[in-house]
Amino acid sequence: MTQPMALAPAEPGERLGIVAGGGALPRIVAAEARQSGWAPFIVPIADGRLYDWSAWDHRSLSWAQTGDVFTLLRTHGIATVVFCGTISVRPDYRSFVPSLRTLGMLPEILRMVRGGDDSLLRAVSGSFEVRGFRVLSVQSLVPNLLTPDGVLTRREPTGPAAAAVQRAAQAAQQLGRLDIGQAAVASCDRVIAVEGIEGTGEMLQRVADLRGRGRIGRGEPTVLFKAFKPQQDERFDLPSIGVETVRQAEAAGLSGIALTAERSLIIESEGVIEALDAAGLFLVGVSDPTMGDAR
Template identity: 40%
Template sequence: MPRTKNIAGSLGIIAGRGDLPCAIAEAAVASGIPLHIVGIRGEASEAIERFPHTWMKWGEIGKLFSALSDNHCTDLVIIGGVNRPDFDNVRFDLGAIKTLPFLLSLAKGGDDYLLSRIVRFFEDKGYRVRGAGDVLPELLMPEGTLSTKGPSADDRADIATAFKVVHALGHLDIGQATVVARGHVLAVEAAEGTDALLERCAAVRKQGRVHGTKSGVLVKAPKPGQEERIDMPTIGPETMHRAAAAGLAGVAVAAGHVLLAERAETIKAANVHKLFLVGEPWSDADTND
């Protein structure tokens, strides 16, 4: 794998939950890019310890920047899920106190505002913030069908409707996903996330409010203008398992704008459950016309 995007120094990885931080690290190692992972305690997996790493707690901003500086990191990937910290119980180090105006600014606005502020904060410190797809393009969902099964004509109609719904939701800063079956919107994603969305759909089916064989599609795409470098939508094997439990026919996502975690396992899960998995063309310019 070639050295990516002219990374001149070391790559810093700020790691939250999941397997993606280690996947990025493995890609960097394979490309000969030196790296250092800063793992957030209580969020990041202990698996990061097989790479050069530093552990930090919420509030240890000084420790974070010392680790990045000491290891000559010039580029950053911020990857993995995190829970919002309880700031009443967070102990701030001197580095955090020096950035207190910035930390206080994070209490205002929605998720999109918060994430864009975080990116600007690191850029103002001289770092180049990279998306996971910059370092490991194979993580991005490609266009086309990855599963053995493809969508039917009825599925295609549901996919088209669902993308219109997701685009409308994105403009309202509501969520990144929806489920549509036979032209009807079964559920839309809000703050609870995609897994909970699919659980609600499974509950609706168990209640007998959806009849017949497998039908419906989960569609996922970023919000228009979303800061994809640190908040790109993600699907993985668990998405396939939950989609099957919800009785859906398949999953369609925005090609090039959704991360495919554990690619082989995700495709395997889709095939085991006889679901389709497709990447569809998508851009911020899409409309509901």
């Protein structure tokens, strides 16, 4: 499959607002966007405020100031935005004093935060779009982050491990339909763990604990599957892995990882593949997660 080209600005130097959470992804997006001719303006929020953005044109916003984002972006001539990065804790808007603009938006904000992650992200994007902003996906700006179809590591899933990919894929798809999480761990015979509000990392810690207590057999190959939700908007929160995911998977005693091909992200893929090969784990992109076909 031909790799799509990164989306270029209408004219060189067009402003791009990057609403940045935590992790490596916002920095990757900013660097790639600048190389493609955009002029990024970073708006760190939540976990993103822990990073040093001093080398970039930026303005950090606390949760109490989030209602100021639209005026901030317009002031900097920005009509196009992208959301990326992790947010580990949702805000409690009742627990702090909001800015005047945030106060005016509180009814809208409180409606947004009631549902699961997918419904929240749809509501946030709708809030930007109704105010005239164009909302892009991460993969439109950095298409080389997308997971290719097929096996990406030296090790391949065969026998029980291949069957575990299928079972984990089916579990993750059912989980996604309920907008609960994106990930599941399974063996060929049973589902071991599913991701809830705690996230993939803490789920894998539970799997490591289960294995340590003998609840998972030594000869029972287990696989992590991170799946694109059936109803998910492709512009937001695609399932993703990085080197830390590999470390956690190895600690949990997994045999490998599988992702929805072309609808998931591998962050810093060279390091991820190198870490997987060193650990003896496989990575496979699955084109049809409902079938879990890892061939």
